[in-house]
Amino acid sequence: MSRLRQDKRRLALENYPLRFETRSLYGDVDTNRHVNNVTVARWFEESRAQLNHRVAGAARLLDPPPGLQLLLVSIQIDYLQQVPYPSTVTVAAAVGRLGGASYAVAHGLFENGQCAALGESVVVQARDGRPLRLTSEERAALEPLAVFDAAPTEEAIG
Numbered sequence: 479m480s481r482l483r484q485d486k487r488r489l490a491l492e493n494y495p496l497r498f499e500t501r502s503l504y505g506d507v508d509t510n511r512h513v514n515n516v517t518v519a520r521w522f523e524e525s526r527a528q529l530n531h532r533v534a535g536a537a538r539l540l541d542p543p544p545g546l547q548l549l550l551v552s553i554q555i556d557y558l559q560q561v562p563y564p565s566t567v568t569v570a571a572a573v574g575r576l577g578g579a580s581y582a583v584a585h586g587l588f589e590n591g592q593c594a595a596l597g598e599s600v601v602v603q604a605r606d607g608r609p610l611r612l613t614s615e616e617r618a619a620l621e622p623l624a625v626f627d628a629a630p631t632e633e634a635i636g
Contacts (some may be wrong), residue, residue, distance in 0.1 A: 482556045482596040483544065485626065494570030494586055495528055495623050501566045513561040522555065522585040522597045525571035530601070545606040546575040551580070552630040553599040561587070561594050573624035574598055579609035584626045599616055 487493045500521065508514040530548060531539055539548075561567060567589045574582035583595035603610045612620070 480554075480556050482598060483558075487626065488584060488586060488596050491568060491570055491586065491588045491591070491593075493625055494584070495625060496525065496532065496570045496571040497568050498525070498528065499566055499568050500629075501575075502561060502563045504563065507563045510560075511563065512561060513565070515555070515557060518555060518557065518561070518587055518595050518597075519553070519598075521567070521569045521587060521601065522553070522571075522595075525585055526583045526599055526601070529571045529573070529623065533616065533623075545626065546610070547604045549604050549608070550603045551600050551602050553587075553597065555595060557595050557599040559594045561589050564607045565589050567594070572626055573620050574626045576602065576612070576620055576624055579603050579611050581612070581620055 482488060491497070502513045502517070506513045506517040527539065532601055534548070538546075542548075558565055570586040571587065572584045574584035580600055580602040583599045583601060585595075587595040587597075603612055603616070619622065
């Protein structure tokens with residue numbers, strides 16, 4: 479079992495502080511007649527952008543100061559079930575853990591109340607390509623969203 483699936487809290491939509499609904503499009507359908515895996519990655523990208531927007535603001539995302547970057551350094555996705563077309567899904571995000579210059583974004587995709595995919599992306603704040611420590615203000619903005627930061631209890635592992 480992957481690390482993402484071990485924490486049962488990740489399987490419940492109500493545990494994610496940031497969410498948006500979207501519908502699958504015909505162009506999202508693959509030859510197996512379900513939503514393509516790349517679409518899930520795109521939805522998770524949008525949830526990461528939503529989280530970054532809330533924490534850093536639109537100006538920082540769209541027109542950052544010279545040399546300042548939010549770098550996506552890794553992404554992992556576990557597909558738990560197929561998402562049919564047509565369907566409406568809820569894409570959810572939270573902070574998974576905080577590091578000195580980085581944070582993990584915990585992603586969840588829900589269709590009809592069921593978790594269809596879990597993801598985690600790691601974002602590093604950098605200046606001119608080198609890690610830059612998160613400021614106390616940035617940490618203060620991220621901490622309320624860090625619902626999966628602590629290691630899961632035995633009960634959460636199930």
